[in-house]
Amino acid sequence: xxxxxxxxxxxxxxxxxxxxxxxxxxxxxxxxxxxxxxxxxxxxxxxxxxxxxxxxxxxxxxxxxxxxxxxxxxxxxxxxxxxxxxxxxxxxxxxxxxxxxxxxxxxxxxxxxxxxxxxx
Amino acid sequence: xxxxxxxxxxxxxxxxxxxxxxxxxxxxxxxxxxxxxxxxxxxxxxxxxxxxxxxxxxxxxxxxxxxxxxxxxxxxxxxxxxxxxxxxxxxxxxxxxxxxxxxxxxxxxxxxxx
Numbered sequence: 287x288x289x290x291x292x293x294x295x296x297x298x299x300x301x302x303x304x305x306x307x308x309x310x311x312x313x314x315x316x317x318x319x320x321x322x323x324x325x326x327x328x329x330x331x332x333x334x335x336x337x338x339x340x341x342x343x344x345x346x347x348x349x350x351x352x353x354x355x356x357x358x359x360x361x362x363x364x365x366x367x368x369x370x371x372x373x374x375x376x377x378x379x380x381x382x383x384x385x386x387x388x389x390x391x392x393x394x395x396x397x398x399x400x401x402x403x404x405x406x
Numbered sequence: 407x408x409x410x411x412x413x414x415x416x417x418x419x420x421x422x423x424x425x426x427x428x429x430x431x432x433x434x435x436x437x438x439x440x441x442x443x444x445x446x447x448x449x450x451x452x453x454x455x456x457x458x459x460x461x462x463x464x465x466x467x468x469x470x471x472x473x474x475x476x477x478x479x480x481x482x483x484x485x486x487x488x489x490x491x492x493x494x495x496x497x498x499x500x501x502x503x504x505x506x507x508x509x510x511x512x513x514x515x516x517x518x519x520x
Contacts, residue, residue: 290448321509323511328513329494329496329513329514329516330511330512330513330514331449331496331498331511331514332511333509333510333511377448377449379448381509393439393451393454393462393464394439394441394449394451394498394509395451396448396449396450397448398447398448399447399448
């Protein structure tokens with residue numbers, strides 16, 4: 287079974303409008319983290335936002351917010367006031383086992399990604 | 407803080423050859439993870455190094471190996487290259503002394519196997 291599912295292969299949005307990119311996840315861990323990364327055509331993965339499973343508030347970082355619905359196991363990314371520079375591939379990712387303690391475990395499991403195109 | 411750097415940027419190798427990719431961690435980060443990203447796919451976890459030892463591995467064969475050095479920089483070695491090894495290889499650094507979300511990626515090395 288897929289651990290991270292992004293059901294939207296491609297999304298289009300008009301400049302200055304808001305857009306929501308969907309992400310659902312599957313884990314039996316109680317302590318986990320959810321990430322969103324942006325990958326422009328240059329290839330670099332740019333960290334956008336993080337949500338811990340025990341965080342009560344939805345994470346926000348500037349124009350990015352994460353709509354975290356734990357019971358539904360969803361972690362959708364909302365981009366407000368889209369800009370032309372937001373056109374890129376967006377990946378949702380999960381890190382499990384955060385409560386294990388000891389060494390940091392850097393394994394992220396990524397979804398298939400959503401290509402966002404912002405139209406002028 | 408200096409970011410994560412990788413070298414080389416691009417590389418072309420022939421099937422059967424061996425390749426070494428390099429990664430320098432972000433300042434203050436003591437953990438390095440490597441990922442393989444095939445075209446049109448999400449990155450796949452290869453392995454992680456912490457304090458110079460491998461402490462986590464994804465579903466990759468033993469011909470994928472690595473090293474981490476005392477300065478926390480890292481190498482990914484791939485032996486007996488296959489055509490399917492053609493991909494973007496990303497390294498990411500993080501720290502067990504920092505917040506869990508601080509995992510930052512380098513720009514990647516694009517490997518083409520012919």
